[in-house]
Amino acid sequence: MSATRPQPNTIPLPRPSMVSQPFWDSCSRRELTFQRCNQCQGVTFIPQPACTHCLSTDLGWEKSKGKGSIYSWTVVWRPQTPAFEIPYAIAIIDVDEGYQMMSNIIGVDPKDLRVGQRVEVSFHKMSDEITMPYFKPTGS
């Protein structure tokens, strides 16, 4: 089995909201970011208008090192729409800064996916506005 790859830029691309725009802007700069609360220091992801720990709206953006481990995964063989190329691997990633995010794991043979596997962010530009933060096995 060959390794999973990034999707073509014809997939339904993210349409940023006012709250999430800074996240996608940072991806275009090849930086993975998340919100941290200036009051309680809690981490919030996906982008929210208020801290999910203390409800403060005093949130700042912080840069992640882009590393983490796979919390759970699936490999899709029947695509959501024909825009997606199969197979693709979806994972929930425990990002080292202490939050979870969903992404696709690229550069991996589906039979080698494991819970706990170390992964790192791998950016792929889809358009002038959107760069997707994929993840790949660390060191690959």
Added chain:
Amino acid sequence: MAKHPLHNVAIVGVYNTKQARVLDGYTSPTITLEAIRGVLQESGTDAKDLDGVSIGGGLLNTGQFTYLLGAGPAWRGQAEGRGIPAILEAASAIATGQCTTALVAAGSANIYTQRESTAPWTRPSNEFVASWGLFTAAEFALIARRHMHTYGTKPEHLAKVAATIRNNGHINPDAIYQGRGPFTPEDILASRMVADPYHLLDCAMTSEGGCALILTTAERARSAKNKPVYILGGGRDGFGPSYHHPPAFDLVGRSDKSYPLGWVGRQAAERSFGMAGINPTDVDVCEFYDPFSFEIIRQFEAFGFCGEGEGGDFVMSGTIEPDGEFPITTDGGLMSFSHGGASVQLLQRVIRGVQQLRGECKTNQIEGAQIAMSTNGGAGALFTDLMILGAEQP
């Protein structure tokens, strides 16, 4: 004498229209209307007696059907026919005197037309979900995978659930997939992979259909045409919007009493068993929601029928068969009976529970069934709703 306000409410009418993969010639409003006509006739209810309405049928909703039926002035359900939330909302309105006889209905046809994609209601639009290619099978797979990792649950356990439910549908003349079996767990495992660990036959089908229920006061139910079925308890647990956030088994809320998303439904179940004054062992038939095979295992653990992580072995021991201690999803459920869109199959878990307690199931009638548990949702969608039904008023 009723011990809980919900015990003063009875379900006196249930009806399913014809269900099919595609209902040629129907639209959502027309199949919903057929369900409404059917339940009025089945229950011997005069439309003039309706003073509560909760309906979702695509283009037509509660307000429009209230006008069409001439039911005004009527209590209007905000859950618009959407499964157990709509039934519990109507039951609460009856229990608190806001109305006396409520119609709950839903119908879906001619909605899933782009067959090269997964059904529209399975596809999220959220920017942190859609672009990763998620759809419901993948969301629910992420929950199942984590349980398999933590507890050693195996694909064979999941396949046993799917084979059991599909065999229930195989013998049901009203099921869309009647005659498609019988299935062994090996057949499930041999079907093509959709979203690992879910094979095609671990997943619900998509279909079209309509259905409806009528609820009224226990007092009025005493003179009803049908044997009334009583509401013993019910509740709803959610962790957030469906298909926006990672469906992580270990997601917890802020409350000290919070438990992980993987056990969503536990609080609602504990409270519902409390309302009913019963324990899981008192349940005679489990009309559990079956969007994906693992969800049955998860519900047995979440509701306390077995210990955490024991669900895989629990379903292998014959327990969930029609002649077992806790028969599951006896009509074939979403996998084989029908999955008519966003609402219909939600209501149908309760409809089947009512039919079991009336003792009128054509197939898999559980002899002497007194208590049924019906459920909706699943951890992949961040919610579980449930109801406990009884053949007798407490």
